[in-house]
Every structure is written in structure tokens, then in C-alpha cells.
Amino acid sequence: MAKEYSGVNWLPHISVDCVIFGFHENQLKVLLLKFKNTDVWSVSGGFVKSNEDIDQAASRVLFERTGLKDIYLEQFYTFGDVKRNQGAIQQHAKIQEKIGESGVDTSFLSDRYISIGYYALVDFSKVNVSLGQMSDMFSWNDIHEIPTMFLDHRAIIDKALERLRWSLDQKLLAFNLLAETFTMSELQQVYETILGKKLVRTNFQRKILSMDILVRLEKRYLGGAHKAPYLYRFDAKKAKAYLSEVEL
Secondary structure, eight states, rough: OOOOEEEEEEEEEEEEEEEEEEEETEEEEEEEEEETSSEEOOOOEEEETTTTTHHHHHHHHHHHHHHHOOOOEEEEEEOOGGGGGGGHHHHHHHHHHTTTOTTTTTTTGSSSOEEEEEEEEOOGGGGGOOOTTTTTEEEEHHHHHHHOOTTTTTHHHHHHHHHHHHHHHHGGGGGGSSSSSSEEEHHHHHHHHHSSOOOOOOHHHHHHHHHEEEEEEEOOOSSSSGOOOEEEEEEEHHHHHHHHHHHO
């Protein structure tokens, strides 16, 4: 039976958690939200309405927090450990008191919840963060500087990063974190940041160009023509052809 909270029927014991990655100032960052009047942070999550698909719920949560649609969103793991909600009753009670909802019956929030994890890749410059009713602050944190997190949300971030690293070449995901046009150096910085290691420039460029998934544009002017790097644009059609060959 669906649970009613704030006038909406939600599916019991199921939630979605979205790890939102963005690339800014040569750092891979994750969007975090802080519960009102606490020092507890979380990823962007929410419940599933009784009349919507799981993927629709994740897209809705993502849109409500970032104002963005039609961005890369992938389901990567289901978190169903029995121990994941240990301490949930106390945490929820404390948070409810801090945000001024101590009189609202949200006891169902402390039931065991299975959370379906998604990660999203966004253009950092296009995100317009909306806090929602339970948060009073947001932060884009470097993946190496994660604060105290709600329940198992740190594990959710770590698993999302693991999946992202694995999928870099298999799904060409790095391009979702870049602007429409970029230099080869900027692309390499994204790869190095996600992988957590330095790459040899010549080898990296040779590898990327051999995929034939980019369109080279004019040079970017930096005050000296001989130093100006080329700009590139990701070609979705070429990428689709390349991935289909790889799968074969």
C-alpha cells in the first residue's frame, strides 16, 4: 500500500538517490545538499510516486534539483543492505526536529528502504540548484573532500565513481561533462581527474583521435597563433558508429 506524505502517495520501501557529477576548475565535483540546521549532507534523492516508473522518478528528482532535462543519467546499483538503515530512526527524528517537522508523522521514513542509485553527468555552468524544503545549503564538493554523509550516502558516491571510471571508454561518458566545444587538453584533464592519475599527452591524443568521434574546429586564440590549440566538438553519430564496432 502506498504511503501518503505531503499529499502525495509514495511507494513504500523504495527510493532513488542521484549522484550528480560536474567538472569545474579541473576538478570532478559532486553536488551535495545539507539538511536544514544540521551538519549532515546527502546526495540528491527522493521517493517514487505510486504512478511513475523508477527512471521517471530519478529524472524528476534530477530536474527538481538542477533544473536540467535531457542529460546523461544512468542507473548503476541497487543498495539493499539490511544494515544501511541502522540508526535511521534517530537520524530522521533529529533532522525532522531541526527542519521544523517534528509534529509530522513520517515514521515510514525510518522503515527499511531499498535505494536505486543513479549518476548524472552535467555541464556545471548550466546547473541551477534548487534546495527543496529539507535543505538550507548546497555545495559542489571535490570527490576527495566529502563531508559527513547521511546513512550510506558516502558508499553511494564511491560506487557511482567506480562505475563512472569503468564506463569512460565503454560509453564515452567524459564528453557529457564538457562544454559543447573543448580543447584536447581539457578533455585529458577530465579523464585524469576521473581516473585519478596522469596520462601521457601524446598517447592520450593518439587514442582519442583514432576513435574518429570528434570534429576539429578553428584554433582557440590565446595571443600567439603558434600556441593556439584546436577546438573540438563531440560527434554523436560518429560515436554511435564507433561504439557499435567496439561491441562487435
